[in-house]
Amino acid sequence: MSEQRNGTSGDVETSIASKRITDAAAHPHSVTSQAPPTAPGAMEYDYTNFYFGAGKDAFALLAPFDDWWREVKPAGYYLYELPLHSAPSTRVDVEDTKTHEVRSGLINFASYNYLGLSYRPEVKEAIKAAVDQYGGGSSGSPILSGTTELHRRLAEEIADFKKKEAALVFPTGYSANVGTIAGLMRSGDLVVADQYAHASIIDGMILSKATSRFFRHNRVEDLDRKLSGHEGKKLVIIEGVYSMDGDVPPLADIVAVCRKHGARLMIDEAHSAFVYGANGRGVAEDQGMEDEVDIHLGTFSKSLGGQGGYIAGSHQLVNYLRGFSRSRFFSCALSPAVVAGLRKALELARNEPELRTRLWDNVATMQKLLADGGVPTGDSTSQVIPIMVRDDARIFQMGEEIFREGVFINPVKYPAVGKHKSRFRMSISAAHTKEELEEGATAIVRVLRRYGVCQ
Amino acid sequence: MPVGEYDFRTGVSAFFEMATPDALAVLPAYLQPIEVRHQRSVLSVTAFLFEESEVGPYTELMFAVIVPPMVAKWGQHAKAGFYPFLAATSSERARRQRAERYHFRYLEQDIDAQFIETEDRIRVRAWSVGKPVVDFSVTQGAWESTSHLLQGFTAAGDQRFRTTVQISGEYTVHENERGTMTLFPHPMIAPLLGREVSAYPFREHWFKNGTEVFYGLEAF
Numbered sequence: 001m002s003e004q005r006n007g008t009s010g011d012v013e014t015s016i017a018s019k020r021i022t023d024a025a026a027h028p029h030s031v032t033s034q035a036p037p038t039a040p041g042a043m044e045y046d047y048t049n050f051y052f053g054a055g056k057d058a059f060a061l062l063a064p065f066d067d068w069w070r071e072v073k074p075a076g077y078y079l080y081e082l083p084l085h086s087a088p089s090t091r092v093d094v095e096d097t098k099t100h101e102v103r104s105g106l107i108n109f110a111s112y113n114y115l116g117l118s119y120r121p122e123v124k125e126a127i128k129a130a131v132d133q134y135g136g137g138s139s140g141s142p143i144l145s146g147t148t149e150l151h152r153r154l155a156e157e158i159a160d161f162k163k164k165e166a167a168l169v170f171p172t173g174y175s176a177n178v179g180t181i182a183g184l185m186r187s188g189d190l191v192v193a194d195q196y197a198h199a200s201i202i203d204g205m206i207l208s209k210a211t212s213r214f215f216r217h218n219r220v221e222d223l224d225r226k227l228s229g230h231e232g233k234k235l236v237i238i239e240g241v242y243s244m245d246g247d248v249p250p251l252a253d254i255v256a257v258c259r260k261h262g263a264r265l266m267i268d269e270a271h272s273a274f275v276y277g278a279n280g281r282g283v284a285e286d287q288g289m290e291d292e293v294d295i296h297l298g299t300f301s302k303s304l305g306g307q308g309g310y311i312a313g314s315h316q317l318v319n320y321l322r323g324f325s326r327s328r329f330f331s332c333a334l335s336p337a338v339v340a341g342l343r344k345a346l347e348l349a350r351n352e353p354e355l356r357t358r359l360w361d362n363v364a365t366m367q368k369l370l371a372d373g374g375v376p377t378g379d380s381t382s383q384v385i386p387i388m389v390r391d392d393a394r395i396f397q398m399g400e401e402i403f404r405e406g407v408f409i410n411p412v413k414y415p416a417v418g419k420h421k422s423r424f425r426m427s428i429s430a431a432h433t434k435e436e437l438e439e440g441a442t443a444i445v446r447v448l449r450r451y452g453v454c455q
Numbered sequence: 456m457p458v459g460e461y462d463f464r465t466g467v468s469a470f471f472e473m474a475t476p477d478a479l480a481v482l483p484a485y486l487q488p489i490e491v492r493h494q495r496s497v498l499s500v501t502a503f504l505f506e507e508s509e510v511g512p513y514t515e516l517m518f519a520v521i522v523p524p525m526v527a528k529w530g531q532h533a534k535a536g537f538y539p540f541l542a543a544t545s546s547e548r549a550r551r552q553r554a555e556r557y558h559f560r561y562l563e564q565d566i567d568a569q570f571i572e573t574e575d576r577i578r579v580r581a582w583s584v585g586k587p588v589v590d591f592s593v594t595q596g597a598w599e600s601t602s603h604l605l606q607g608f609t610a611a612g613d614q615r616f617r618t619t620v621q622i623s624g625e626y627t628v629h630e631n632e633r634g635t636m637t638l639f640p641h642p643m644i645a646p647l648l649g650r651e652v653s654a655y656p657f658r659e660h661w662f663k664n665g666t667e668v669f670y671g672l673e674a675f
Contacts, residue, residue: 044534044601044602045532045534049532049534049535050532052489052522052523052524053523053524053525053526054486054522054523054524054525054526054536055525055526057526060526061526063528063529064526064527064528064529064532065529066529067528067529067530068529068532195492202492202493205493206493211494212493212494214492214495216632390596390597391597393599414630418629418630418631418657418658419628419629419630419658420596420597420628420629420630420631421629421630421631
């Protein structure tokens with residue numbers, strides 16, 4: 001039998017034809033392990049290992065998960081859900097739950113505040129005024145008592161901004177996706193989404209009971225295949241900017257395939273609305289395909305720095321979903337204070353195009369800083385920059401060191417991304433100063449060099 | 456206690472998405488597939504080149520659906536379960552032992568296999584009775600030492616069993632979608648033909664120089 005060799009170039013073939021196998025009697029083998037099986041290290045496990053578990057008790061997974069969590073949290077999982085003690089500005093005060101210290105003035109690359117609007121004085125003033133007039137919550141579903149004049153105006157202003165006939169406001173971006181997809185599609189229909197689609201898109205597909213398929217990320221030929229052979233209603237769902245990779249879809253090609261198959265197209269511009277396009281209307285505007293997309297979805301929690309979601313499209317679409325989007329219908333409406341802040345933030349985003357200019361300038365600066373440092377950033381062309389570490393075992397160690405070097409940035413590993421596609425997800429804001437970008441990049445590069453991620 | 460130990464030189468395992476109705480079609484009613492995403496279950500195609508065992512050296516090819524493991528306390532909790540619905544070996548002796556001991560269902564004929572290793576890829580070609588069965592490949596990422604704790608589910612008549620399997624050795628895994636698979640119209644894989652199975656693995660595993668240890672069967 002020929003030997004297999006590691007790290008050789010050229011083919012090394014090992015033939016295992018049964019007739020060539022040596023008589024087993026010549027190689028007696030006894031069982032040598034006497035110990036019961038032992039689990040591998042806790043860090044070799046992840047959330048997925050506790051998602052499914054057979055047994056009769058609905059709580060069966062709770063105890064092993066809890067025990068596992070106690071082991072892995074101090075080893076790195078504590079880096080999630082760290083409480084902020086300040087506004088999500090470009091510098092933040094963050095509580096270190098491992099040491100119970102508050103670390104002040106960390107450079108913030110973790111928040112979605114792409115235009116720096118959430119803490120603008122004008123926005124805060126609008127919120128305060130709404131609290132004075134309306135109080136805390138909306139105290140009702142949008143279709144009953146929860147809609148205020150502010151909600152109605154926000155919907156009109158979003159429709160106007162997006163150059164669409166109408167818009168519908170949802171309590172969250174998650175509920176916008178779930179309510180739109182499940183509100184529109186039914187059992188027997190077909191929904192095809194990009195494989196990197198957000199969880200809320202997938203949950204909407206599940207709730208709709210439609211047949212679900214996923215096409216390989218941004219691969220139009222695979223979308224074509226996945227749409228083939230279905231005669232009924234079809235909906236294709238893509239994102240404007242993919243939240244873990246920061247890349248954008250080839251819209252013209254996707255539109256062509258959708259038309260070929262008679263499929264409707266929905267784009268989730270959660271990370272691209274208000275920042276992409278000459279007027280900030282999103283990737284669809286940027287690629288000149290606004291009228292070719294049937295459903296424009298977005299969130300208020302990213303660039304506008306607030307909370308909530310919306311869809312924009314035809315009067316008929318909005319009217320139908322007003323009646324059939326259960327996630328909106330059966331949720332409490334957004335707080336009037338949040339809506340007031342959103343209206344002001346939208347006004348600022350529309351009236352201050354220099355915010356987008358500054359954002360893209362900052363993105364270019366950071367891309368150059370990272371490129372100069374030899375840091376791999378995948379295919380990102382947006383303000384979402386993945387710093388590709390590709391080391392599941394050590395990303396938390398790197399994350400701890402970056403945190404202690406004064407930078408707040410989130411590690412992302414499996415199952416949020418594929419195995420060994422671990423990364424730090426960096427969010428750039430128009431509000432970052434050049435000094436903050438340089439200081440942050442320098443600290444990150446310094447740590448990554450220690451781990452050999454870059455030279 | 457361990458009841459079987461198999462030293463391997465190479466082990467290749469690739470996870471493919473398959474339609475959940477197709478996965479349910481090959482599972483017994485008491486097992487449910489794990490869904491890697493909505494309506495997409497996991498087909499595991501595995502080939503091991505065992506160098507040393509109590510039944511001698513041999514090669515095994517196994518098709519399995521990934522299922523939830525029975526929950527155990529932390530420390531003995533398996534990462535995943537698998538239900539092998541098609542398997543074949545290169546030796547009758549190995550086949551008989553594993554069928555009797557673990558109740559895996561084996562093709563009655565020998566299978567031949569080639570493990571073809573290039574710089575960053577290993578390709579497995581398997582055939583039986585002169586006809587090709589499957590040709591699949593995985594690629595390498597970073598290598599590390601690992602130990603996997605898994606549960607295998609089997610049945611004998613009306614009886615259901617599970618066994619704990621520990622696989623240790625050098626290991627690489629990634630989800631870069633660089634592997635491949637071609638299924639041939641061979642009777643062995645008839646349950647898979649015409650099914651909605653992806654042609655590339657979403658997850659690629661590659662083991663070297665390790666040990667597969669089986670612990671006793673438990674009825675459940």
